[in-house]
Amino acid sequence: MPSGLAALLDDIATIAKVAAASVDDISLAAGKASTKAAGVVIDDTAVTPQYVTGFTPDRELPIIWRIxxxxxxxKLVFILPAALMLSAFLPWLITPILMIGGAYLCFEGAEKIIHKLSPHQDETLKEKFEEVCSKTHEEEMVKGAVRTDFILSAEIMAISLKEVASDYPQIWMQAAALIIVAIGITIAVYGVVGLIVKMDDIGLNLAKRENGGVAKFGRGMVLAMPKLLGALAFIGTAAMLWVGGQIIVHGVGLHPNNWVGMHDGAAAWIADAVISGIIGLAIGGVIAMIYGAAKGKKAG
Structure with missing residues (x-):
């Protein structure tokens, strides 16, 4: 009997060691996958604040929480199961689907630029305030942010899955690693976004302090916020074009950095980003023109 109990305890210890090793493997896989998807994560962080700009301070964090x-x-309900199923049964279909998503990002980025450059009547301060305070405006912003996030999240999960699948063929390992990636990246992205949009409130509180240096720093934060949000809006639009264009050109097997004879390092990354962004703008512009013509024809 003791020998049987000892054997059972040995078996339990062995299972525990295997489980611990699996947890380590999953953590390692998740970390490796997150690193590979870092570029898209940065894009996601830059894109999101523009959907919260203009709201009253009491609505900013609730909106970020909803997004x-x-x-x-x-990530967890739609993309993860679909990615695992496609990876297992139709791996060739992943790239075309991502390219369609990339085309949507190009369209959205190009449409923002076209709207910015097109002549239009400026809204009065009262009209802008009424729009921001309307019930439908928040819903539209949240839906738009979640829709854009879907494309970026799909790219993040696809890159992560590709990285994990090469080292861990077991589907349960892939799923566990992707769950960690999905939760970790979401917390990181929207934690940073929340900090960015509340920096003006933090600065305002610091500006009220009696300490002169702290108060001066707080006033500087408040004054810098409009410029920071403006820069993020620009970066977010550029990121849509860059990521969308990159998904498409890489999807058809092209690598723009090779066109200029750069293969490694920061210069190659910049060349790839710039050329992909230009291609993304061209593709998005064409789609925007077609969409505009179809919309006008339907309205007529």
Whole structure:
């Protein structure tokens, strides 16, 4: 009997060691996958603040929370099962689907630029305030942010899956690693976004302090916020074009950095990003023109 109990305990210890090793493997896989997807994560962080700009301070964090929940649903409920199924049964279909998503990002980025450059009547301060305070405006912004997040999340998960699948063929290992990636990246992205949009409030509180240096720093933060949000809006639009264009050109097997004779290092990355962005703008512009013509024809 003791020998049987000892054997059972040995078996339990062995199982525990295997489980611990699996947890380490999953953590390692998730970390490796997150690193590979870092570029798209940065894009996601830059894109999101523009959807929260203009709201009253009391609505900023609730809106970010709604977008974050939508992002988790995107990753865990829709993208993760679909990615695992496609990887197992139709791996060739992943790239075309991502390219369609890339085309949507190009369209959205190009449409923002076209709207910015097109002549239009400026809204009065009262009209802008009424728009921001309207019930439909928040819903539209949240839906738009979650929709854009879906494309970026799909790219993040696809890159992560590709990285994990090469080292871990077991589907349960892939799923566990991707769940960690999805939760970790969502917390990181929307935590940073929340910090960015609340920096003006933090600065305002610091500006009220009695300490002169702290108060001066707080006033500087408040004054810098409009420029920071403007820069992020620009970076977010550029990121849509860059990521969308990159998905498409890489999807057809092209690598723009090779066209200029650069293969490694920061210069190659910049060349790839710039050329992909230009291609993304061209593709998005064409789609925007077609969409505009079809919309006008339907309205007529």
């Amino acid at each position: 974050a929940k939508g992002s988790l649903v995107n």
